[in-house]
Structures are given as C-alpha cells and as structure tokens.
Amino acid sequence: MARQQTTAANDPITLYEGDQNVEELDADMTELASVKSPAVIDILPGTVTGQLSVVDTEFTESRNNDGAEHLQTWNNPPANKWRVIAILLGFVLMGMNDATTGALLLYIESYYHQNYTIISLCFLAPAFGYMTSAFLNSNMHIMFGRRGTVILGMALMCVAYAVICWAPPLPVTVIAYGIAGLGIGTLDAAWNAFAADLQNVNEIMGLMHGLYGVGATISPLVSTAMAASGLLWSYYYFIMLAIGVVILCLNGYAFWGETPAKYLKDHPPGVGEDGESQGRLTEALKNRYTISLACVLFFYMGAEVGLGSWIVTFMVTERHGDPASMGAVASGYWAGLTAGRMILGFVTGRIGENTMATIYLLLSIVFELVFWLAPSIVASAIGVALVGVFFGPVFPTVMVALTRLLPKRLHVTGIGFAASIGGGGAAVFPFITGAMAQAKGAWVLQPLVVALIGAMILIWITIPTVEETGLWDRILGKFIRRKGRNNDTESN
Known part of the structure; x- marks a missing residue:
C-alpha cells in the first residue's frame, strides 16, 4: 500500500x-x-x-484545496507577462514572414528570371522545415526545455533572413526559406502549447494569431512600396532580421526559467498498458484527433497562405489592377483576418468551437465566391477582406479544440505536429497554385481555395470539443430523437 x-x-x-x-x-x-x-x-x-x-x-x-483546477493567467505568475509579450511580437514576425513572399513574388520572379513554377519553390521549401519540426518538437522540449526551444526557433529564423537579405543565388534562397520554416514550426509548437495552459485561452489565442495578421497586413504594404521605389526586393529582409534579433533576445529573457527539468516536471510521460513509459509522439499520433485536426490545419494553412500569397498576382492578371496598389488588396485580406481573430475569439468561447467554426467556414466560402466571381476591383477587394474576417478565427479555434481533446502531456507534441503539418500546407498549396497558374492562369487559385475550405468542413463536423460528439453526430441525434417522438405520438 x-x-x-x-x-x-x-x-x-x-x-x-x-x-x-x-x-x-x-x-x-x-x-x-x-x-x-x-x-x-x-x-x-x-x-x-x-x-x-x-x-x-x-x-x-x-489545483488548490478545493480540488478545482486553477490555470495560470497571462500575468500570474508575473513572468508570464514577459512571455506573452514575447510571443505576441513573435507572431507579428511570423505574419510578416508568410505574407512577404507572395507580395514580392513578381519582383522575385523578375530578379531571378524564372517562371511561376520555379519561383514557387520558395513556398515549397518551408514545408520541409515545418514537417521536420513536427517530428523534433517533443525531443527538443525534453532536451532543451521551452527556453532552449524558443531560442533555437528564433535563431533559425534570423539565420534565414540574414541569408535572404543579400539576394543570393536561387538555390541558396530556397534553402534559407526552408530554414525559416523549421524555425516557425518549432516556435508554433512551443508558443501555442504555452498559451493553451492559460485561462481565457480563446481570447489569448485570438490575440496571438490576430497579431500574426497584423504582421501579414503591414508586410505587403511596406515590402511592395520598397520594391516599387527601386530598392532590391531582398532589402526588406534586413527589417525582418532586425526585428527577429530583438524578439530572440526577449524570448531568451522571458523563458529563461523554462528549463528541461521544469518541462519534464510539468509534462510527465504517459504510461502504457504494460507500465512502460510511452513516446509522446507515438502516443499523440495514436490519438485520432491529432491526425484529424492536423488535416484540418493542413487544408486551412494551404487556403489561408495560398490565398494571401497570390492575391496580388490574381488582381494584376485577372482584374488588371496596378501592381503598386494591389498590395493594398492583400493587406485588406490580412487586416480582415486580424480583426476576425481578435474580435470573434470572444464570441467563439461563449457559443462553442464546433458551431462557430462551422459558421465561419461556410461564410468564408460565400465571400470567397464573391472575390472570385465579382468583376470589379472594388467588389473583389471587399470580398477577399470579408474572407479574412471569417476565415481568420478558424486557426485559433482548431488549436483550442486540440488542447481540449488531448491531455496536457501531449500538448507540445500534438499541437506541434498539427501546426507543423499545417505549415506544410502553407507551403505545398501555394506551390501547387504556382504550378497550375503557369499552365492555366492565376484564376485557378479560386476553385482550389473553395475546395480546401469544403474539405475542412467535412472533417470538422466530425470533431467533438466541449460537447461529447461532433456537430454532424448531434444533428443526426436530434433528427432521430424527433422522429422517435413523432412515432410515439402516432402510436398513442
């Protein structure tokens, strides 16, 4: 005993x-x-x-004496304030990273004298980095703790920008984009898992990913303005490098106490039926929610970044807009995404992740069709901005759902795997769009985005969060119960 x-x-x-x-x-x-x-x-x-x-x-x-769970808050313990600030700034840089390549695509193409398919390798390369981080995140946290993991992730991003800013030969540039992808995949796991253990997670995640949208909103405006003024396209990465160094130092300071020993204490390993400790990645991959939500994020990031990356090209080639001013349309999309995440996060937590995410996805398809089919520049710009508003909250909502469905010890591994697979989608689908656009034209972006959102809906309605069953199961359950009551009435 x-x-x-x-x-x-x-x-x-x-x-x-x-x-x-x-x-x-x-x-x-x-x-x-x-x-x-x-x-x-x-x-x-x-x-x-x-x-x-x-x-x-x-x-x-x-937990305290009454046995109730008491999660940390953004400002308690006090060190969390610095950690949250460091994370928020990091998400701004992530947004800048993801929006810059697409905004500068025409300038990069002209500089290297290559077609869409070859230049789209700049989208595909980060996929290898994201995918690699999916299998390394758990071990990195065990070996280096959250402190070492965030420092390593930010250092990789800074190294990538230090290379790209000199506009090296295309193969070197592609490799640098891959290194940036590895850094972002690493940070996604660490930062989202940290936020998942705080109170008011819907609001905090909405703010985090909303600031991602802030970075993505600013980036096309500044980068295209610099390139249009005659500066080399790669000089914009000097700005990103400087910001990255500041965020690297801030994360090192904020997470200095998050050592490997503390991580293992807070996230003890699981125990299998034979009493042996299980590998975290193996355990996470055996959970069907990890795989299902990773697929949702794969399609989500493919649609989000694919759309954001090709807006300028689509508006120039299909709507015959001015290249210097079409960056504002891309910024409108990212601004809508930012507003949706920051505002609708307060709605999602009060109504329910299942229901609200389904509504967001359906509205996204509606306004994506407006963007696709409206013939004028103004209507297309409004349509794509509203796509951002309703599509934006989906990512943090999926992250919150994943934290509710997985035990705490699997948060880093499960979130890291899903986010990294999602990052792969952010690289793969823009590349596919580029290859298809080379053969058919930039209009192929639109049916691809609609198909990706439709695939997300089909998976999402099977996923439970707070409720015991997925939305589809609940709809069927209500129909069956209503039919049963009607049968009972008729028999009486």
Missing part, C-alpha cells in the same frame, strides 16, 4: 510504496504501476490522498 510522507503545512506530499518512491498510475487509472526511472508524484497540500486519477497527477500544480 502507498503511504503518505509526513509534511509541513505548506510542503508538497509525496507518495511512496514500501521504501521506493517511484509510483505512477497505469493506463486504466485504477492501480499504481512502478516505473523504471526514479520519479515522484507531488500533490498540493490539502489534496485528497485517496484514489488518484490522471487529472490529479497531470494538473497537480494548478
């Missing part, structure tokens, strides 16, 4: 079995199973010391 160590009033309580202090719960949550590596279960003072559950062992640091 486990015995309780005598403790002072404010000391943690440790469970022992016999003379060995290595106990964890087994998979069925009913027995204590020994683990080979030395570990202890710390329980806050006053916590019931009878039968323990997974929640007890996984969230002990956030």
